[in-house]
Amino acid sequence: MKMTGAQAIVASLEKEGVELIFGYPGGQVLPLYDALYDCKLRHVLTRHEQGAAHAADGYARATGKVGVCFATSGPGATNLITGIATAYMDSVPMVCITGQVPLSVIGKDSFQEADITGITAPITKHNYLVKNANDLPRVIKEAFFIARTGRPGPVVIDVPKCLMTTTIDFDYPETVRLRGYKPQAEGKAEEVEAVVQALAEAKKPLFFIGGGVITAEAAPLLRRLAETQQIPLISTLMGLGAIPATDPLFLGMVGMHGTVAANRAVMECDLLVGVGVRFDDRVTGLLARFASNARVVHFDIDRAEVNKNVVADLAVVGDLRWSLAALEAAMADFAKAGGPSRWEDWRCQVSRWSQEAPLGYQKSDEVIKPQSVIEEIDRQTKSDAVIVTDVGQHQMWAAQYYRYQRPRRLITSGGLGTMGYGLPAAIGAQMGKPEEQVVLISGDGSFLMNCQELATAVEHRLPLKVAILNNKVLGMVRQWQKLFFNQRYSYTTFANGGTDYVRLAEAFGATGLRAERPEEMPQVIAKALATEGPVVMDIRVCCDENVLPMVPAGAPLDQMINGEVK
Amino acid sequence: MRHTLAVLVENRPGVLVHIAGLIARRAFNIESITAGYTEQADVTRITIVVEGDNRNLEQVVNQLSKLVDVIKIVELTAEPSIERELALIKVKARPETRSDIVDIVEIFRAKIVDVNRETMVIELTGEETKIDALCEVLADHGIVEMVRTGKLALSRKPGAAKDSE
Ligand SMILES: Cc1ncc(C[n+]2csc(CCOP(=O)(O)OP(=O)(O)O)c2C)c(N)n1
Numbered sequence: 001m002k003m004t005g006a007q008a009i010v011a012s013l014e015k016e017g018v019e020l021i022f023g024y025p026g027g028q029v030l031p032l033y034d035a036l037y038d039c040k041l042r043h044v045l046t047r048h049e050q051g052a053a054h055a056a057d058g059y060a061r062a063t064g065k066v067g068v069c070f071a072t073s074g075p076g077a078t079n080l081i082t083g084i085a086t087a088y089m090d091s092v093p094m095v096c097i098t099g100q101v102p103l104s105v106i107g108k109d110s111f112q113e114a115d116i117t118g119i120t121a122p123i124t125k126h127n128y129l130v131k132n133a134n135d136l137p138r139v140i141k142e143a144f145f146i147a148r149t150g151r152p153g154p155v156v157i158d159v160p161k162c163l164m165t166t167t168i169d170f171d172y173p174e175t176v177r178l179r180g181y182k183p184q185a186e187g188k189a190e191e192v193e194a195v196v197q198a199l200a201e202a203k204k205p206l207f208f209i210g211g212g213v214i215t216a217e218a219a220p221l222l223r224r225l226a227e228t229q230q231i232p233l234i235s236t237l238m239g240l241g242a243i244p245a246t247d248p249l250f251l252g253m254v255g256m257h258g259t260v261a262a263n264r265a266v267m268e269c270d271l272l273v274g275v276g277v278r279f280d281d282r283v284t285g286l287l288a289r290f291a292s293n294a295r296v297v298h299f300d301i302d303r304a305e306v307n308k309n310v311v312a313d314l315a316v317v318g319d320l321r322w323s324l325a326a327l328e329a330a331m332a333d334f335a336k337a338g339g340p341s342r343w344e345d346w347r348c349q350v351s352r353w354s355q356e357a358p359l360g361y362q363k364s365d366e367v368i369k370p371q372s373v374i375e376e377i378d379r380q381t382k383s384d385a386v387i388v389t390d391v392g393q394h395q396m397w398a399a400q401y402y403r404y405q406r407p408r409r410l411i412t413s414g415g416l417g418t419m420g421y422g423l424p425a426a427i428g429a430q431m432g433k434p435e436e437q438v439v440l441i442s443g444d445g446s447f448l449m450n451c452q453e454l455a456t457a458v459e460h461r462l463p464l465k466v467a468i469l470n471n472k473v474l475g476m477v478r479q480w481q482k483l484f485f486n487q488r489y490s491y492t493t494f495a496n497g498g499t500d501y502v503r504l505a506e507a508f509g510a511t512g513l514r515a516e517r518p519e520e521m522p523q524v525i526a527k528a529l530a531t532e533g534p535v536v537m538d539i540r541v542c543c544d545e546n547v548l549p550m551v552p553a554g555a556p557l558d559q560m561i562n563g564e565v566k
Numbered sequence: 567m568r569h570t571l572a573v574l575v576e577n578r579p580g581v582l583v584h585i586a587g588l589i590a591r592r593a594f595n596i597e598s599i600t601a602g603y604t605e606q607a608d609v610t611r612i613t614i615v616v617e618g619d620n621r622n623l624e625q626v627v628n629q630l631s632k633l634v635d636v637i638k639i640v641e642l643t644a645e646p647s648i649e650r651e652l653a654l655i656k657v658k659a660r661p662e663t664r665s666d667i668v669d670i671v672e673i674f675r676a677k678i679v680d681v682n683r684e685t686m687v688i689e690l691t692g693e694e695t696k697i698d699a700l701c702e703v704l705a706d707h708g709i710v711e712m713v714r715t716g717k718l719a720l721s722r723k724p725g726a727a728k729d730s731e
Contacts, residue, residue, distance in 0.1 A: 122587065304631070
């Protein structure tokens with residue numbers, strides 16, 4: 001069928017089952033936007049390209065589908081960068097289509113030209129500068145295939161404007177042929193056998209789970225395996241929700257702001273089974289002391305993760321749905337023969353740690369404690385909302401005090417730690433999951449970074465609720481200044497008491513609510529949840545609270561500030 | 567330790583930059599990198615020499631393998647292979663020293679590819695150590711300028727890199 005390049009892009013996206021695109025137009029993508037006018041694809045106009053990228057990312061994390069965003073060339077495309085890097089660090093499937101100046105003027109520093117494939121090379125799984133309009137369908141087919149298979153990630157397609165108006169014969173390919181890219185779902189049976197052997201020899205085994213478990217949709221498998229084998233589990237920030245927070249075998253989050261039980265378990269286990277984790281430094285603390293009594297097993301789909309940070313004694317490379325199923329099958333007899341009962345002492349020990357040193361904070365009737373806000377949101381949403389966060393103290397409290405029951409219930413920038421991620425990601429998540437309650441937990445600093453997206457939320461009347469834990473400071477940075485810089489609070493306090501978020505919300509056409517006293521807070525949350533459309537809660541919390549426990553950066557996991565076992 | 571890698575990649579613009587960038591970004595040291603066409607028009611072969619221990623090497627190979635444009639990577643350090651480098655060396659050559667230089671060139675089985683009143687250009691292909699040795703001897707005469715390609719390597723086994731496991 002004859003059509004223009006722009007129409008071919010639209011037709012290709014339809015073939016890929018895309019329903020929603022987030023984007024922002026401009027000169028070099030105008031033909032593509034023109035083609036959108038005549039098609040059924042839904043496009044959401046964000047108020048900033050960074051918002052479009054984060055929204056596509058939030059949509060992808062909430063639904064498991066590929067997020068799609070558009071931007072024009074030059075400044076439009078460079079505004080996507082933080083969003084692309086965020087998605088890359090957390091292995092989020094995304095396809096970004098950017099306009100580029102016409103082929104004839106590429107390389108001449110033309111108006112709004114930027115070398116976007118060059119700029120994004122280190123933060124994409126793959127990228128394309130398309131030079132021939134006939135390649136567009138194939139490139140889009142490949143881009144989606146690459147974004148969603150293997151270890152997912154963002155793919156950028158840069159399309160010079162002239163290709164969008166060229167007429168081509170549209171024929172969407174059925175299959176992809178990429179010599180250098182053949183993601184392997186299945187690994188080696190011997191590798192799994194070796195793990196079974198190691199488990200049978202272990203006295204103190206521990207599952208250490210990460211975001212890969214959620215990405216691979218392998219959480220039910222893992223849960224069943226842990227339950228039949230009765231092996232305790234700990235999780236990274238990205239793995240929260242893979243195992244219900246209330247599961248007795250689950251010891252909570254590990255690492256810098258992990259629980260005492262999780263961190264002690266790492267230090268004492270004799271077999272650490274990492275599943276879909278990448279041993280990030282926020283998790284391991286001092287590498288030399290991380291799990292130093294343990295043999296380390298690593299399950300991952302990305303071979304390059306094995307031995308990158310922590311040297312693994314055993315590794316199983318492959319899709320977790322394959323490898324965990326293989327492990328389960330291979331362990332069945334062991335379970336039947338009562339193998340797991342050998343680990344009873346270990347289980348008792350770790351659950352004692354959990355009971356002796358639960359997460360906690362000093363309660364107050366005078367000021368709103370930020371932790372209590374999360375607990376209240378947890379209570380009122382029955383631990384079943386989709387929680388999106390920004391970055392800072394509120395993010396860690398949202399990780400510690402909300403009791404995630406299911407995968408894809410916590411949407412947060414883990415790897416890059418991107419302030420400003422929350423609001424647009426929440427918009428994406430809410431659009432992908434219209435029937436769910438999405439709650440954004442943000443900080444006053446983070447919220448300001450992309451608050452213009454309130455306009456997008458209002459335009460689409462999203463039932464999104466935003467809780468700003470307003471401490472009038474850049475809380476997490478202030479915490480570091482307090483603990484490690486002698487309380488020299490250099491530029492972390494917002495002058496004049498900060499921004500009036502109620503009026504800000506109203507200016508955008510959203511509802512604004514405020515809670516200043518502890519007794520007001522539950523009602524404000526209840527009212528927000530009962531109010532239609534986007535609601536922003538300005539919750540005035542005390543500014544001097546620390547996220548605890550805390551392992552200082554670069555210290556071993558058993559050096560926890562305020563993490564003593566009582 | 568130094569490792570020699572043969573990396574077969576899709577012959578696309580920017581692929582060499584991408585590969586070099588990835589290695590540098592991951593904080594590994596590139597000793598030399600050369601690229602050129604192969605018997606297949608759409609495949610470029612890049613020979614990379616990197617410095618590092620075995621774990622570094624494993625990371626380089628695994629990270630490079632993730633690039634969609636990388637078709638295959640073979641480590642040649644481990645197998646018998648032919649390694650060559652090409653150098654062009656311009657050396658000062660006054661009439662009275664010229665015969666000395668010619669002798670040296672002969673001993674090294676190098677080639678004189680250009681002569682003028684003050685200088686000569688010598689071409690030598692060989693292993694890196696041989697080129698180093700020639701340079702050392704010629705240094706006495708004064709090297710004006712020099713260019714080296716970096717290492718190329720080919721396995722001596724009957725098969726091709728593209729077929730190997
Ligand atoms: C884009 C970006 N800039 C800077 C930082 C560094 N940073 C990490 S946490 C933080 C403070 C966050 O403040 P706020 O959003 O108010 O949350 P709080 O810690 O007070 O809960 C800063 C500045 C970052 N993570 N991201």
